[in-house]
Amino acid sequence: MLWVAIIGLVMTGVALALAGRRVLFLYQLATSGQPAPERVEFAKANIGTEIKAQLVEVLGQKKLLKWTPSGTAHFFVMWAFFILATVYVEAYGALIQGAITGTPDFHIPLIGRWPILGFLQDFIAVAALLGLIAFAVIRIKNSPKTMGRKSRFSGSHLGGAWLVLFMIFNVIWTMFLFRGAAANLGNLPYQSGAFASDATAALLRPLGASANQTLEYIGLLLHIGVMLVFLVIVVNSKHLHIFTAPMNVLFSRRPDGLGGVDVMRSGGKVLDFEEADPETDVFGRGKIEDTTWKGFLDFYTCTECGRCQSQCPAWNTDKPLSPKMLILDQRDHAFAIAPYIMATEAERENLPVDVLELAGKPLVGEDGVIHPDVLWSCTNCGACVEQCPVDIEHIDHILDMRRYQVMIESSFPSEAGVMLKNLENKGNPWGMSEMKRAEWIEELDFEVPIVDEKMPEDLEYLFWVGCAGALEDRAKKTTKAVAELLHIAGVKFGVLGPMEACTGDPARRLGMEFLFTMLAQQNIETLNEAGVKKIVATCPHCFNTLANEYPALGGTYEVVHHTQLLSKLVDEGLLTPITPIEEKITYHDPCFLGRHNKVYAQPRDIMAKVPGVQTQEMHRCKDRGFCCGAGGARMWMEERIGKRINTERVDEALTTDPDTVSTACPFCLVMLGDAINEKKNSGEAKETLEVVDVAQLLIKSVKGQKV
Known part of the structure; x- marks a missing residue:
């Protein structure tokens, strides 16, 4: 019928206009942030890796399936979005076909009558319905009202989640309503396979042909209408991740957001500290506009699932840091001051007072968006990044804010200042003399060569002892044990002794990027001049820095942890x-x-x-x-x-x-x-x-x- 098609197309036009307006707003807000050309360049250069990531993480739901009950439920609900898209093709086809011929018996060309497609459509719809029940049970069982901060949903926007579950339910029942009525009228494309639609048809059959015809058109409009309302809700809610998650995975750091920290950038270019100007260059993140577009993509993609929060050691020991809330608080702040960010200087004068007040709110501070205790509670352990099913890079956000606080505001825990001074003056966090770095060797009954200029050709490994391994009594026991094991195994190695300085990991993780760069360049110069190729390290922090962070500064070596080498020797x-x-x-x-x-x-x-x-x-x-x-x-x-x-x-x-x-x-x-x-x-x-x-x-x- 023509009127049905007109209603359906008008609804579609209105919904697409509303959704399109929101998408344009989100795009303009994200691109108002800092550029991140390295993300695009890496994705282009590693297209095979990115395709694999899409197949494994997005389509295969690898991270979500680590949490089996909720992961399985999400797997089926997600695939319902893909497979049931074919039902919407059929629905719009029936709408138009009915307007033209009076009979809505449309089928998708070539595949539209295959029983297997009808079966898949009904199977995934039923599986999604069961998934919704599982989600409801999980949310009730883990409700913050009963579990408090132990609930991974603590702090999440709970109302929106229930609304989306309700909308998905509406998608499923309206689908079966119009397909059941269509089956009774001979308009369902599938003679067999669509088992749930056939079961619905059996329930509707006693109502008669006239009632089924009315129900088919009503069900058709309801099914399309629900989807359109759902679309508008999605682009205005946390379920925006339906669209942004694949993009966030695509532009994530590889192999993941762990390991090495990304270099500091300003305007998309690597920051050169010798030429940098604090007045014009961006040093970390001092305001929300300093976030890169990838950071905004993280905001948009957060599903509020709370997996990161449930694994965070800070949150689990009653500290204020929740990786989830860190992202959500920034996202909510960005949305609140978006009119200010996207306005011209002249337009800002006419903005509402509440927007202007928020625009002046510091990103980090006692009265800021992020409280300092939140920022400094992080141990960089990586549990949040490891568990996030959509590849949000929480540590990058934290370190960007730390960089601004340390280098521009000089605001950080006072005791860390002693560590920074010791690193700058003595090359180690304890402020001990560099000559003490080789004292542990005197306690061995064999000689350990100290590399002072060139690495002798007969030495296979440089043993990177590290500050703790050389200067801390408990760690020195490990150092001596490793040295003795290598000696027993016949592995030739040497150490830098007094020439070794801290890798800079504590400085970088605190946010003092300048000091890290200074220490790293000093060590790289020493290693490169000595011709070092292979390094074994006992400290995972040194190991990580040498292997994953020094290459960006010109220091590329084959680095192994002592457990890797010892396991091989055994x-x-x-x-x-x-x-x-x-x-x-x-x-x-x-x-x-x-x-x-x-x-x-x-x-x-x-x-x-x-x-x-x-x-x-x-x-x-x-x-x-x-x-x-x-x-x-x-x-x-x-x-x-x-x-x-x-x-x-x-x-x-x-x-x-x-x-x-x-x-x-x-x-x-x-x-x-x-x-x-x-x-x-x-x-x-x-x-x-x-x-x-x-x-x-x-x-x-x-x-x-x-x-």
Whole structure:
């Protein structure tokens, strides 16, 4: 009927106009931010990688399926959007066909009568309906009203989520209404396969042909109308991720937003500190307009699922940082001051007072969008980035804001200032003399070559000892164990000794990019002049910086962590664990070794080959491992809010009733060791409990000596 087609097309035009207006607004707001040409360039240069990411992360829902119940439900609901698009092709075709011929018996050319398509349409619709029920149960079970901050939905916009579930439900029942009536009138393209539509037809058949004809047109308009209203809701809500998630995945850093930190940029170009001008150049993020368009894309794409929040060590120890709320607060602020951002200077004078007041609100501050305690609670552990199903890069947002606070505002925790001074003056966070870096060698009964100019050809590896490994007593035990194991295995190596300086990781993670660059360039010059090709490092922070961040500054080396090299040497028979260690051991994954660099297997492989060792995993391990609290320069900041992160981690370790806690990071050794000592003093841990590096366990078994 003509009037049905007219109503349908008018509704479509109005909805597309409203949605298009919103999309234009979102585009203009995002592009008002800083350029990020490197994102586009990388995507173009790595098209194969990006196609794989779309197939695995978007279509395959890999990250979502890590959370099996909700992931499975989302998988079917997402695929319903794709497959049921064919139903809308049929619906619009029926609308137009009915107006032209009076009979809405349209089918898609070539494939429109295949029973398999009818089956897929009905199957995915029923599966999506079951998914909606699962979502409802999950949201009720995990409601913030009953669980408080323990709910991953705490802080999310809950009303919008329920509205979208209701709209998807409306899409499904209106689909079956018009298809059931169409089947009774012979207008459904499928003779078989569409089982749910046929079942609906059986229910509607007793109403008669006239009623079914009316229901077909009503159902058709309702089905199209619901979709159009849904479209307008989606582009104005968090469910915008339906459209933006594929783009956010496309322009994400690869292999993910972990590992190395991106270099500082201003106006899309790498910032040159020698020529930079604080008046004209952008130093990090001081206001929301300093966000790149990729940052705005992160805002648009957040699904408010709370996976990041549920895994965050800061949030789990009652600190104010929620990675989810960090993104949402920036997004809501950006939307609120969008009229100011997008207006000309002349237009801004006539803006409402509330918009002008918000425009003057600092991005970070006691009265800012982001409270300083939120910013400085982050350990850079990467749990948020690892769990985010749409590749939001929370750490990048935090570090951009830290950079502005540190370099422009000089606003950061006071105790971190001592660390920065020590790095600048002495090349290490403790401010100790560089001559002390080689003192550990004197405690060995063999010679360790110190590379002062050129790396001798007979040396295969440069052993990057690191500040902690050279200067901190507990970490020095790991250093000596690794050196001795390499010596036993016949691996030729040397060290830089006094020539080695901090890699700059604490400075960069704090936000002092200038100091990081200075230290990095100094080390790169030393390494390049010495002709270093291969490096082994015991500190995951040094390992990550050398492997993932130095290449951008001209320092490209083959870098391995000591657990990777030692595992290889054990496999090759160059190291043979003989003496049994009859202990129950639980392993703590260092964040910068595990999540940031995906090294999970080798430390465990080493322990598995030590006779007598019984390993017991903590509840949170591997990619869901819990931080020790030292990353993100937190090692040099006091933890004054909530429960100490290292205490929380040791409490979890104690549930396995271990004889020993093992790890593979000097920072973790210190943090876990301090917490264990506190537990011993309070009688909550046995006196024999200790924390050791995996290398210490290996040398104990290889040599049969006490670590």
